Amino acid sequence: MTMTAGSNLEKILTSGQKAVTCECGPPRGADAEHFRHKASYLKGICEAVNITDNQTAVVRFCSMAASRIMMDLGMEPVMQMVTRDMNRIALQSNVLGAAALGIKNLLCLTGDHNSFGDHPQAKNVHDLDSIQLLHCIKTMRDDGKMISGTEVQGRPAMFIGAAANPFADPFEFRVVRMAKKIAAGAQFIQTQCIYDMDRFAQFMQMANDMGLTEKCYIMAGITPFKSVGMANYMKKFVPGLVVPDSYIQRLRGVPKDKQGAEGIKIAVEQIQQCLEMKGIAGIHLMAIEWEERAPEILKAAGLLPRPKVD
Amino acid sequence: MVVGESKPIAEILEMLKDCKKVVLAGCKGCVTVCNVGGEKEVGILASELRLARKAAGKELAVLEYTCERQCDPEYIEALDDLVKDADAVLSIACSVGPQYVAARYPYVPVFPGINTTFIGGAVEHGVWKEYCQACGNCILGDTGGLCPIARCAKTLLNGPCGGSSGGKCEVGKGAVDCVWHLIYERLKNLGQLKKLEEPMLYKNWATSRDGGPRTMIREELRK
Ligand code: SF4
Ligand code: SF4
Numbered sequence: 409m410t411m412t413a414g415s416n417l418e419k420i421l422t423s424g425q426k427a428v429t430c431e432c433g434p435p436r437g438a439d440a441e442h443f444r445h446k447a448s449y450l451k452g453i454c455e456a457v458n459i460t461d462n463q464t465a466v467v468r469f470c471s472m473a474a475s476r477i478m479m480d481l482g483m484e485p486v487m488q489m490v491t492r493d494m495n496r497i498a499l500q501s502n503v504l505g506a507a508a509l510g511i512k513n514l515l516c517l518t519g520d521h522n523s524f525g526d527h528p529q530a531k532n533v534h535d536l537d538s539i540q541l542l543h544c545i546k547t548m549r550d551d552g553k554m555i556s557g558t559e560v561q562g563r564p565a566m567f568i569g570a571a572a573n574p575f576a577d578p579f580e581f582r583v584v585r586m587a588k589k590i591a592a593g594a595q596f597i598q599t600q601c602i603y604d605m606d607r608f609a610q611f612m613q614m615a616n617d618m619g620l621t622e623k624c625y626i627m628a629g630i631t632p633f634k635s636v637g638m639a640n641y642m643k644k645f646v647p648g649l650v651v652p653d654s655y656i657q658r659l660r661g662v663p664k665d666k667q668g669a670e671g672i673k674i675a676v677e678q679i680q681q682c683l684e685m686k687g688i689a690g691i692h693l694m695a696i697e698w699e700e701r702a703p704e705i706l707k708a709a710g711l712l713p714r715p716k717v718d
Numbered sequence: 719m720v721v722g723e724s725k726p727i728a729e730i731l732e733m734l735k736d737c738k739k740v741v742l743a744g745c746k747g748c749v750t751v752c753n754v755g756g757e758k759e760v761g762i763l764a765s766e767l768r769l770a771r772k773a774a775g776k777e778l779a780v781l782e783y784t785c786e787r788q789c790d791p792e793y794i795e796a797l798d799d800l801v802k803d804a805d806a807v808l809s810i811a812c813s814v815g816p817q818y819v820a821a822r823y824p825y826v827p828v829f830p831g832i833n834t835t836f837i838g839g840a841v842e843h844g845v846w847k848e849y850c851q852a853c854g855n856c857i858l859g860d861t862g863g864l865c866p867i868a869r870c871a872k873t874l875l876n877g878p879c880g881g882s883s884g885g886k887c888e889v890g891k892g893a894v895d896c897v898w899h900l901i902y903e904r905l906k907n908l909g910q911l912k913k914l915e916e917p918m919l920y921k922n923w924a925t926s927r928d929g930g931p932r933t934m935i936r937e938e939l940r941k
Contacts, residue, residue, distance in 0.1 A: 492872070496920070518879055521871050521889045532872070539876040539917045555920055573880030578902055581878070584915060588876060592917045600880055647881035647888035 409595065412549065413567040415512035416484045417456040419717040421596060421625040426683060427690030428454040428711050429486060429598065429627060430702050433463055434474040447478055449699040453706050453714065456484040456513055462493065465525025472502060475511050486569065487511050490519025495535035496555050503545055507564030515569040515598065516541040539592045542570055546593030570594035574611035575604060576648035583614040590624045597624055598692040601631040604650040605681055612685050621687030628682035631694045632705060633671035636660050672705055679709040719748035719839060720812040721846045722755060722832040731770055733829040737778065737805035743797060744784035745811035752846060754832050755810035757784040763810065763831065788815030794822050801826055854925030854932065860913065862904035869897035875918040878902065
């Protein structure tokens with residue numbers, strides 16, 4: 409796979425080493441200091457950090473500003489973009505603006521429906537979907553053309569990513585949909601949080617059989633449980649997520665103050681299992697509002713220190 | 719057809735609070751079929767309004783009439799005599815009706831008695847669902863005859879998204895079908911799953927309301 413943006417993430421993945429990305433959500437206010445503080449835990453422990461774009465349809469400060477702040481901290485962002493809130497005019501404008509700011513990794517998502525967020529009365533946009541946004545960015549970068557066909561003055565050099573959820577339905581179609589994303593322009597994929605290892609192994613088998621792991625870097629998404637309460641919540645309320653009962657029992661089996669540690673142990677095991685699977689190019693660690701624990705998880709999983717590339 | 723639902727009676731009473739005499743106009747089209755604005759509903763609503771206003775000590779005269787259709791200016795004419803000395807018209811046709819009434823009677827206020835909700839149909843007695851958003855460029859031929867524009871919560875052209883679970887949409891707490899799951903199953907039955915392997919690219923929304931309010935002209939019919 410040829411280099412397109414030359415981001416740190418792209419370089420590590422291209423070198424064949426297992427890559428690590430983390431995640432950091434901007435706050436629900438203009439408090440940049442708070443964001444810098446959370447982000448600082450992730451410095452030096454991963455190639456790049458995903459900056460969420462109003463995740464779960466809750467208003468936060470924008471992913472482009474947060475990406476730039478992250479760069480000022482000497483870290484590399486993966487700027488997330490959802491198609492829920494902006495039409496093709498605004499999306500393309502943001503891609504160009506992000507490139508102008510030096511952002512090199514973009515992740516294209518459709519986004520959670522606005523009815524889940526803090527402004528359920530909002531008008532949603534959905535002019536494009538995630539697959540069309542991937543195609544749009546790739547076309548701007550490689551062909552120098554906007555959706556309209558207008559020439560781009562200065563192509564955005566972007567390493568383009570997408571998400572995949574192996575746990576949504578219909579299962580047989582999940583890998584086909586990932587293939588569509590790859591065909592549309594995705595160079596790397598970060599999966600939804602993996603808890604059902606058997607189903608994920610089956611998904612990866614299909615991806616390998618279809619030759620997708622040759623065309624795209626697939627990073628396994630891991631989210632540590634902070635408590636049995638969180639595990640139950642994810643099982644019951646997060647659409648398209650499968651949480652096996654065995655984990656819930658395991659967490660329940662330890663005293664409350666040890667549940668966090670047990671959750672971390674589970675996450676480390678999951679990372680190791682994923683890394684053993686054929687076709688896994690790296691780990692995407694989403695320690696939600698638990699950034700400070702990310703270093704010990706990655707260390708225990710044998711993923712620290714991070715390799716250097718120039 | 720166009721599906722509508724009655725506005726709460728309190729909201730209607732508030733709209734009519736300064737009136738002494740109103741024309742309540744129903745329609746024999748779609749709103750009769752979906753039991754919200756036909757002759758029967760005109761009768762019921764008229765009695766409710768009279769009773770409520772009587773109870774409030776401020777009687778309201780309600781002149782009842784159900785038009786052949788309100789989405790056709792020539793059928794609005796039938797209201798001329800009634801409207802003459804009325805304070806307002808309350809229309810319980812789809813929202814085309816009130817606008818034609820407004821156009822015909824420049825000096826008479828008009829109020830909507832129903833909310834026009836969607837283009838759809840009944841799936842069982844008393845249950846209606848949305849089927850079309852009038853995007854102006856129908857793609858049902860590519861999607862197994864099922865509309866993702868109106869029926870996918872995110873208007874995706876490349877679903878089902880990661881929130882699709884057990885055939886249900888992530889929106890609607892398990893009560894709404896994921897239309898992309900239905901499209902998948904249907905194309906599977908038709909032996910056309912290949913259709914879902916290629917990314918479906920950008921839709922031209924200019925034919926939809928995004929291109930501005932729409933006017934359709936068919937010259938051959940104008941002569
Ligand atoms: S594709 Fe457009 S015209 Fe066809 S059913 Fe859907 S919204 Fe209506
Ligand atoms: S679950 Fe299905 S219907 Fe709902 S938003 Fe996703 S693809 Fe659309």
